[in-house]
Amino acid sequence: MSGDFSWIRPEPHGIHVVPADVWIDPSKPVDRALVTHGHADHARGGHGATVATPETLAIMKLRYATAEGAQPVEYGETIRLAGGVDATFIPAGHVLGSAQILLEHAGERVVITGDYKRRPDPTCPPFEVTPCDIFITEATFGLPLFTHPPIGEEMAKLLKRLSDNPERCVLVGAYALGKAQRVIAELRAAGHTDPIYLHGAMEKMCRLYEEFGVDLGELRLVADHTKEEMRGSIVVCPPSALNDRWSRRLPEPITAMASGWMRVRQRARQRNVELPLVISDHADWDELTRTVEEVDPHETWITHGREEALLRWHQLTQRRARALAMVGREDEDD
């Protein structure tokens, strides 16, 4: 450690890289932004220039319809920013296009994870451990009670409930970006080849995944089909549609939700979920702590989530850490 890292400054609405005057995942419009991934709490429209992976830029274009100043950067590629700062985008294993950003300046290395997980995901390349001095991590599931079960178990639960109820359908609430496609891809991997029905809001993102080479099998739109046709099928919708009037067009749906929060009974009950599926695109507690151990940084900074518990873990294991009070980061993209 040579300097004091004053060149990188956490501010309430993003991480400011001072010599380059760029912001990482800023929550308000800036001249120049580096964006880790396409979830709304990280990627916002309206920046002068946006540097991100081609997948993330495509997602942002789809969501915000603004493509000005888009600067694609591939995984593993290093770009030189102003003020002698180098930035490298490294897979984060979170959703399609998600990246950690490695910043290097004057011999100091800072990694910003964005959101990440360590489990295999057929829709994106896996997280890569990158040694650094300062490791800026999320902590969405930063409580020791969060251990995500193997996804195969959750798929088996889902398929069992489906085959037990051939006259009904299972309606799976899953976030439109990432979770929905991962669930579909995992169902395919588990041998489920039947058509899967989509809420209209899911369609474009699924098509985009397919354009980037993710095979999702046969997808159909709910709107184009009758109740009868959907009996015994899996239907995927955004969580907000789960208890919506929209679901009345489905054949006696069994309400499922794919989310890391489903580990906690009351969370499932709040959404009237009958079949909780503990599936998360974030690191669970063991992954968070193991990742810090593997990266073994000089200091950990925590952007958002249950930062108190992760801070406590650092204290118990004699590691340096601090919590950044980031605004606008939510738990939506779980």
Added chain:
Amino acid sequence: MQSFAALIDALVYTSSRNAKLQLIADYLRETPDPDRGWAMAALTDGLDFPAVKSSTIRNLMKERVDPVLWSLSRDFVGDTAETASLLWPDNPQAGDAPSPSLDEAVQRLSAITRNSAMSELPRLLDPLDASGRYALIKLATGGMRVGVSARLAKTAFAQAFDVPVDEVEEYWHALTPPYAELFAWAADGADPPDTANMPLFRPFMLAHPLEETVVDLADYVAEWKWDGIRVQLAHVGGETRAYSRSGDDISATFPEMIDALDIPVVLDGELLVRGDVQGGEAGGAASFNALQQRLGRKTVSKKMLAEAPAFVRLYDVLMLDGEDLRALRWTERRAQLEALMARLPDTHFDLSQVVEADHFDHLAQIREGARDDAIEGLMLKRRDSPYVAGRKTGLWYKWKRDPLLVDCVLMYAQRGSGKRSSFYSDYTFGCWDGDPDKGAELLPVGKAYSGFTDEELKKLDRHVRQNTVNRFGPVRETDKSLVFEVAFDSVHESKRHKSGLAMRFPRISRIRWDKPVHEADRIDALRALIRD
């Protein structure tokens, strides 16, 4: 234990009442004795393992998890049993130990003492998965919290074996877990348990709220509804018992009532305490506040007995001299009750008087004019109604006095429990101790966690999160920018609160997003509403 845990989980994730009934009924049919009996006991809160408390679980966890991580996790989940079930570390040594049956778990829990709890509980928990641990801890510490009332469980039992639920209810109180005779009767057609000579709880007849209904006083009789606790006194087979609304035996709390009854009778009435403790007419009934001092006690001091003596204001008679009167009309039972008064000591019993009114509007006027603080409202009873368990539409109505209203300011919010554990849903509010424009302060006057819709709850939760100025553990202090119109039944002097006042049954009647806080009410305005 596994199938019981699966039942508990399935119930947690099922909101429809019918689906719940189905799940329980299926379980009861498929599960052998005595496991199914223990499951019924668990669902109806009929099990008690005094050596295992929530604090026992906390202590166990503190040996296994860092206390800070534990309390952060506990705060997040909002439930000790669930947090412990999720955080319980795998014990590799326990690897192949078979999970205990429900019967075995109950037997082992019963044998646990305060000294052995810390070593025995881990042995029970180790072979279980998270669901099993959750069910076991809930079983051990009491209260399954799966949205199943005792009544629903009994209804499921009745459905499972196609027997009348009121019979189940009545035999229920004659038996103890795991209810072998009840299953023998319902499932295998054995003779029902003989209850005629037991001082049992007989299910209460209850009333529907009147709301918009208008009744004809030719068919209905009006009675005061007293603000005490509904009580059933049973003297059968030489023994006297007192039961609360839910069928809990409260004899030890009101020994003077037990001593006062020695004729073979089962009575329904309102338990009240005598009047001069907290206002009220001399010799009459005191406010509910006075009665409150006596509730929930296992033993009662002489002083308490002298200061706040209990008596029962009688509504009805269910059995008399060994005869079951419940099938008779109200008018016939009432005549028997009036005749019976002479056989009861007037120190401990009086009769709830019929309220005479010419017509319905006249009755409404009488209700409006009622000033006695011990009156909660009116009861309207069909003159020909038999005494039937539960709420039967059209027979009895309750017509409560209109609530009192004040405007208060939200001060603190706390997360709810259960389904609301992620929401700030418990609100403490206050009134001004003077002129807010001249620097008056807010003093807390009450707490409410009901009266709003789910949508409003979301908005309130957001308001709390966005307007927090201070945090004290699970409590947030807000910037005091929101006015609630609070409804309550009555208000009393109280030393517990800094404001010197305590509300009874406060609930949020409206959220006044529009109202400036300085227009909220002052303490004096609330004080003026004291009725006793």
